[in-house]
Amino acid sequence: MQKTMLLMAALVLSLFISGCGGGGASTSVVASTTKAITATEVSGQTFYVVPLKSQSYTAFQTYSGATSHDWYSSLSNPPDLATKQGTWSVSSTDGTLSFNDTSGNPVYTFTRVQVEPATATLGADKSSLDYWLVYEQKTQKNCRVYFDQTKASTYIASAVVQNGLMGGAIQKTALATTFANVSTVTGVTGTSGFSDYSTANGPPAKFGRPVGITTTDGSTFFALDYSNNYIRMLKPDSNGVMQVKTLKTSGGVALTLNGPTDITTDGTNLYVADTSNYVIRKITPDVDANQVPTGSWTMMSLAGTGASGSVDGTGNTTTTTGTARFAYPLGITTDGTNLYVTDNHAIRKVVISTGEVTTLAGSPGTAGSDNGTGTAARFNFPNRITTDGTNLYVTDVNNYAIRKVVIATGVVTKIAGIVGTSGYHDDAGVSATFSGPEGITTDGTYLYVTDWGRVVSGNPVVGQTVRQIELASGNYVVTTIAGVSGHVNVRDSSDNLPDPGGITTTQGVYFYCPAGITTDGTSLFVADSLNYTIRRIYN
Helix, strand or coil: CCCCCCCHHHCCHHHHHCCCCCCCCEECCECCCCCCCCHHHHCCCEEEEEECCCCCCEEEEEEECCCCEEEEEECCCCCCCCCCCEEEEECCCCCCEEEEECCCCEEEEEEEEEEECCCCCCCCCCCCCCEEEEEECCCCEEEEEECCHHHHHHHHHCHHHHHCEECCEECCCCCCCCCCEEEEEECECCECCCECEECCECCCCECCCEEEEEECCCCCEEEEECCCCEEEEEEECCCCCEEEEECECCCCCECCCCCCCEEEECCCCEEEEEHHHCEEEEEEEEECCCCCEEEEEEEEEEECCCCECEECECCCCCCCCCCCEECCEEEEEECCCEEEEEECCEEEEEECCCCCEEEEEEECCEECCCCEEHHHCCECCEEEEEECCCEEEEEEHHHCEEEEEECCCCEEEEEECCCCCECCCCCCHHHCCECCEEEEEECCCEEEEEEECCCCCCCCCCEEEEEEEECCCCCCCEEEEECCCCCCCCCCCCCCCCCCCCCEECCCCCCCCEEEEEECCCCEEEEECCCCEEEEEEC
8 A cells, every 4th residue: 555544544534545445347438528509599698697606697688780799798687789799709619608899809708518407408499498507718717607587686696695605615705814713513522422412402412423514504514423324413502502413304213324424515405425335415404385494304315326336327316226336435515506526536526406427537446646637637535625616626635735626627736735745834835745635625715624644654643733725826825724733632641632622722722633624604614533523713
């Protein structure tokens, strides 16, 4: 084995790196990242273009002038088209749509990434269409294109957009640049077990090993309990005391998984990488006749047959099993249209509406570190993943690096870390080092990475920290914001913990294999797996 890893027996990743859970057929074709637009689909239409996470749309109307295709734009429903703003054209080469000014200079250029639903009729008739997912080249952002103003307005007014939910985290505003405190939200530090908690009915909540965490709205969180194979809901009561409840069916039976490793949400449904079952789960809240949640949940396998493998193909329905297969799905995130899953040295894309699986980047079963496009890129055990709606960010654990994947093109680059070099050095991205990047989230301005404990040949323990990576400048400067490298919360000879789990400073905290991480828009929440707690990092 290339590297020996401290504490890996504590987490499921150790099984995969030592060769367990792999096997099976491997058939993969890189995802088609664009779908050509035709002039017929554009002419005589009104577009409502919504950048993801935006609370407004730009409206376009297209029409045919005497000698050219013309267009008009406004931020509200377009008025009578008495005056054109320019011309539009569709490339005969790649099907991109350009809106040009009166001098012919591109103002907006859209590349269509996906049609929702996939079964929608392409052409002038938009009755079966929900929206296009497009990439706008000037702003380098993914957008939704609606052809129905009501649908566009409904999306903008949704809680997901209003809260800034993306990638299972709240990305409405940037977090503070520095943090001062760390507290324990729930769980008993140093003690594993299983118990829910409510104010009316103790005892304190216990976790077997929390490894993933997400939030639907910045108030309600869902933690993935690996050892107990359950999903735990965390929601504060009116006094701010965190209540912990295990998700159950309408019959009162706990939803049970098999070695799950990560969780995300689109604001309504939960999605889980059910690793040892080789499937992606969709968990939906049950509602009554008035669409009010009843408190119970329904779980289905969205994609994966239950057999290990790396096969692109169809997803599942409630009555049929598709053809797609996963070797060992680890990390999962969503942009609200698709899921993105780290699996067997590759990034797999799962269409939420159908469960269809394709490979976006990397080559299943082939490790490496090359940057590139689609299957030309290489990863070495990509672990967890997040998104800002346009790009994916991946902890490439055995490369000790953070990778960026452009959703629209599948282009992969390294933004931080030195491939093959383990360490804990803060610096500009390409000069910084990680000891073993694990969990990752973003507020849209910074990335936040849990980093812990991979060492070679018995060297001293490093990691057990949370790192921050700035995105805006393109330098990807890495800073440690909590934890001190080498501080592990292990009991001493008197059975005392150096960090008993109370409120402490960011430099006084002892993490123990911090794994999943998310944000509520103000603080960071960490699944501190071998402390058996959920920790909060804040000012």
